[in-house]
Amino acid sequence: RTTRHTTHQYIRPTEQQHTKKTRQASNRSMAPHLLEQSLLEEEEDEEDDCHEHENEPDSTRTNRNSNNNRNSSNSNSNNNGCFNILDYGAVGDDSTINTKAIQEAMNDAHQYYLDHNHNHNDNDDDNHHHHQVIVHGRVVIPPGTFVTGNLVFQSGTELYFQRGATLAASTDRLSDYQSTTPRGWLALLRAVDQEYLLITGETLHGCIVDGRGRALAVAIDDLIRRGTIHDPDYTNRPSERQRPQNIEFVRCTHVRVTQLQLNHPAGWNQCYQHCRHVTIDNVVVRSDAYWNNDGIDIVDCRHVQIHHCDINCPDDGICLKSESPRSVHNDDDSDNNNDNDDNDDDDDDDDLLGVYNVSIRHCRIRSSASAIKLGTSSKVAFQHIRIEHVTVYDTVRSLLAIESVDGALIEHVTARHLVARNTGNPLLIRLGQRRGCDAPGTIRHVSVSHVVADVSRTAPDGAYDIRGPPGNDVYHNPLPCSIVGHPQDCRRIQDITLDHWDLTVPGRATRAMAHVPLWQLDNVPERLDGYPEYNLWGELPAYGLYVRHASGVTLRNWQCHLAHGATDFRPAFVLDDVDSATMGPNVRLPVEGWDDDGPQFALRQCPNVQLADDVDPQLVAYIDS
Secondary structure, three states, X not given: OOOOEEEEEEEOOOHHHHHHHHHHHHHOOOOHHHHHHHHHHHHHHHHHHHXXXXXXXXXXXXXXXXHHOOOOOOOOOHHHOEEEHHHHOOOOEEEEEOHHHHHHHHHHHHHHHHHOOOOOOOOOOOXXXXXXXXXXXXXXXXXXXXXXXXXXXXOOEEEEEOOOEEEEEOOOHHHHOOOOOOOOXXXXXXXXXXXXXXEEEOOOOOEEEEOOHHHHHHHHHHHHHOOOOOOOOOOOOOOHHHOOEEEEEEOOEEEEEEEEEEEOOOOXXXXXXXXXXXXXXXXXXXXXXXXXXOOEEEEOOEEEEEEOOEEEEOOOOEEEEEOOOOOOOOOOOOOOOOOXXXXXXOOOOOOOOOEEEEEEEEEEEEEOOOOEEEEEEEOOEEEEEEEEEEEEEEEEEEEEEEEEOOOOEEEEEEEEEEEEEEEEEEEEEEEOOOOOOOOOOEEEEEEEEEEEXXXXXXXXXXXXXXXXXXXXXXXXXXXXXXXXXXXXXXXXXXXXXXXXXXXXXXXXXXOOOOOOOHHHHHHOOOOOOOOOOOOOOOOOOOOOEXXXXXXXXXXXXXXXXXXXXXXXXXXXXXEEEEEOOEEOOOEEOOOOOEOOOOOOEEEEOOOOOEEOOOOOHHHEEEEOO
């Protein structure tokens, strides 16, 4: 297959200079963990600019320079591609409904894009290496609070927020949210089958989309109770279909959302479904208004970057989902996709469905559910997922949850340099089989390394007004990391590496609370069709790591601590029905606090286990079936 590499140069008012200036301005108010990376990127941009424009054609250089001379902050003229909503009658008084005015400006911006991109053809296969110049129409949101109903994006439109600009959602569900997305959901900002879409802010702080979700959801609830709106899925609160999101883009390509605050929708914050080439960079999410307030949802998308984001939400922070109908994918261990996928543009490969080539880097997440999750919807595939330099805090469920419960293939997942403070669980890898799933999927080639995590004994999410559901209400002691596969074939979870971990657990386990003796490991239920959470099985027989029905598990360079001199009668590690496991080297366990008469490694039905030389054989117990 011939791979087509396409470079898109975006021409918009003060594109190059504006980006650098706004970065510098935002640095003054940027969170410390984002500042260092921003400065590094600024230096990289300066170097890239020199190389990018060194050999460019004279016509391109002239076009770029002329566009860079535009003044986007003050221009209201339509002739230069800027469309200020004030010129269309918008009023930023926090009360006037401006839907019509803003939509007219967006329509004119789209027309400007059409008029200035006559020769654009993204499917030009005759030229496999070409340079495209994309001219956007920019819709300027000036300082003020502009109330609006749902707005529809069309190709080539940039929604640009000046410092002090807020786009606030109307709370009138009947009048201002008429249109829905293809899956029947509502959204304040919506796009279907469009390309080259930008939502950008002048600075990171002071450029806001406010979903006003609590007031909107309460108003919708009242309409349902009065019978004005019919909601067949109503369960003590409006279903997700009735509650608008902030953003939903479906089947769109080349999407960029940057330097923006996305606050408090009535449902999910932002959802991108069947999209390609999506970048979410330097975005702050504050989403604590109502139930199901996910931070970012990526559904069956390819080539996605989520970088330098600060997310605070009572549901999943970053959630990758695969909801497409099952496609045919190769179930053997051959790699159909080039590992060097950063430059692989597979837009013409229609049989590659699911989630593919996602990068999550330099993010900070707080959640009343899981911080980063692959699943729960998992019907096709998750491939080539990279997670790096992520900090998680006050998160009640998992730092990282990898779940295939609807038949999906999950492979080539790399997560490294993760920090979790005050979390309920660092890691869950789960292969299940929910109702309606004909056959279980596969999870393979997963590496989670350089992790520092401390597990809380109490609920880390107590500060949320609306907390995530508790899940399984069975009483249990503090729970370990879990890798749990399918009893039919332990090879369906294979090649899992956990390297360089520093794990602190609360301990204080007691048999009076719950107890699974090592000679009764079968008492741990399978619960193949249960909703996958780290507490799905209730009490587990380990305090550090529990592995069941897996193969090729490698554990090395681990430090496991019991907090504050606590004790725990359970082993640190329990492996049950695990083929080809490697334990060590450099697995360091608490010097004291555990049962002196009990093992720290408990193995049952584990052929081909390799123990490093520094693992004390006296701490290993082989359990009879």
